[in-house]
Amino acid sequence: MALKGLFRKKTVQDILKQVEKNNLEGHEALGKHLTARDLTAFGIAAIVGAGIFSTIGKASADGGPAVIFLFIFTAVACSFAAFAYAEFASMVPVSGSAYTYSYVAFGEIIAWIIGWALIMEYAVGNITVAISWSDYFTGLLQSGGITLPQWVQMDYLTASNGFKEATALMQGGKSFENLETATQNAYTAWTTSPTLGNFHVVADLPALLIIVLITALVYRGMKESRNASNLMVAIKVCVVLLVIAVGVFYIDVDNWSPFAPNGVSGVLKGVSAVFFAYIGFDAISTTAEECKDPQRDLPKGMMWAIIICTILYIAIALVLTGMVSYNQLNVGDPLAFVFDKLNLKWLSGIIAVSAVVAMASVLLVFQMGQPRIWMSMSRDGLLPKKFSTVHPKFKTPSFATIVTGFVVAVPALFLNLTMVTDLCSIGTLFAFVLVCAGVLSLQNKTDIPRGKFKTPYINSKFIMPMLMMVGLIFAFGFNNKATMDFITNETQVNDPSSIVTSLNKEESQKVLEYLIAIEGKNAAETSPDLENLLSKHAQDEAAYAKIVAGLPVEHSIKYESGFTLFKHKIPMWIFLFSLIGLAIWAYKENLSLIPLLGLICCLYMMAELSVWNWIYFGIWLLMGLVIYFSYSKKNSKLNHLKL
DSSP, rough: HHHHHHTTOHHHHHHHHHHTTTTTTOOOOOOBBOOOOHHHHHHHHHHHHHHHIIIHHHHHHOOEEEEHHHHHHHHHHHHHHHHHHHHHHHSSSSSSSHHHHHHOOOTTHHHHHHHHHHHHHHHHHHHHHHHHEEEEHHHHHHHHOOOOOOOGOOHHHHHHHHHHHHHHHHHHTOGGGOOHOOOOOOHHHHHHHOETEEEEOOHHHHHHHHHHHHHHHHHOOOOHHHHHHHHHHHHHHHHHHHHHHHHHGGOOGGGSSSSSTTTHHHHHHTTHHHHHHHHHGGGGGGGGGGGGSHHHHHHHHHHHHHHHHHHHHHHHHHHOEEEEOGGGGSSHHHHHHHHHTOOOOOHHHHHHHHHHHHHHHHHHHHHHHHHHHHHHHHTTSOOOOGGOOOTTTTTSHHHHHHHHHHHHHHTTTTTHHHHHHHHHHHHHHHHHHHHHHHHHHHHTTOOOOOOOOOOOOOOOTHHHHHHHHHHHHHHHHHHHHHHHHHHHTTOOOOOOOHHHHTTHHHHHHHHHHHHHHHHHHHHHOOOOHHHHHHHHHHHHHHHHHHHTTOOOSSEEEEEHHHHHGGGGHHOOOOHHHHHHHHHHHHHHHBBBBHHHHHHHHHHHHHTSOOOHHHOOOOOOOHHHHIIIIIHHHHOOOHHHOOO
């Protein structure tokens, strides 16, 4: 009986009735101000941010001009998920996004899990964007002659880790001037920061500033947020179009050859970073109650946002890789870098300003999403009633918005950008997986009222096994060595940076002497930089493996093997076994192909994230389950109805 209670479901009819009763329970209705155009603008606001102004550079450097296929793949994957979101949004036009949809499809415990995951997605996503905004803003100030101390523009973890890495590399013979700029900045931030005892005071204050400003705007009202978002979207889309229009005249088609210099693996290398650029579209679904006609406008807004942004991403990628060689684009601000390189300083300055605006608009949309998730969970009794308070004048979830500001602002001062980006991605992908699975589980049920939008049905019964067969042929026929290395857990040689940063002072000296003995007199006369000496051999796989084999250090420093290596493959094994289960499910139930492909694509991108992200995400979910069983389960409104 207790187990059955975990999967108690809400009906669509009950959800719609509950919204109508909110006034009677003291919850005033949210203001209805949004149209399809506004929702499309919110989608563009959320998607056109770090992707165009930052991560497109690294992705282009890895994949070359063929990075456009990565944007197409990611857009298609997100479109599959967007179909599922649109169908649910049309069916259940209330705030809550994937949380509410899961309550209908799977029951309370799954709804809680996805709601808790969404809290992490939006909170961590906001932290990520705030940190990125801080980087752009401080860079803009610096170009204007205003330089802030490093310890007030960097998070604690980056400074601490950068100091350790810089110390190890300098210990290995690399001079401070030859360190990467980011590592130099981290070292400077750590060594120049004030200290309280042994604690270094390093905090990202510009990130705090933008969070406070955006939270105040979101608190003030949806109409004000909409107007600000529309203005920021207009600015950044105009700048992107200006970049394309000007850049076209500087394209050298020779830069497009080779089109895919690093093959398929190079293109797919940037999948996580590029996916992060697209995740904002699901935040649109949290504004359902503030739409004038959610069943018609939400699907339109989602689809148009993805289509417009994909076209912009592809055009920008082609222009950038045509203007300069792809291997020069691994920089944090590729658009400004390219035009600065061509001595178009005026356009470089415009891009820098628009990047600050673009990141602020992303933060605005994300900061709207989280309070509405909390509000929905509170209405259901899974969180304290205070979280569903709606401001009588501004018609926004006031208390939840303030709490969101604190939850985002404090970690943004201290957390590392890479860590929060991947955590946000895994939380979002998990939500996408459940929404797609929810549509699949409801497809054959006749007692569910349907909205105006329904995902086109294509039977996957035989298509799914055929796709798996094609995948096996590719894996063993065209990529046999990598496939067998994966299956047999073949020992891998560590890269030069990993080896050098793992050495102590004594080991560094031994390695240096060994490399000088191999390199001869020339190496001894130049600066003794271990990383450079090793990296010279890394281009030749066989020669590098031979050099590493002879290094006078422990095996664990030189190689990754056994469980240490296998643990990183666990997410991919989970994906592969899930594929088998999905193929069986598709065959038995005649599943719809589009949401099934959405589920598979999102699960694959989850598998591409490191095992540590899965572990951190698992810990987060366990924390959520503790709260559910200690508070939410007994306070759930469905529990009171049963009593």
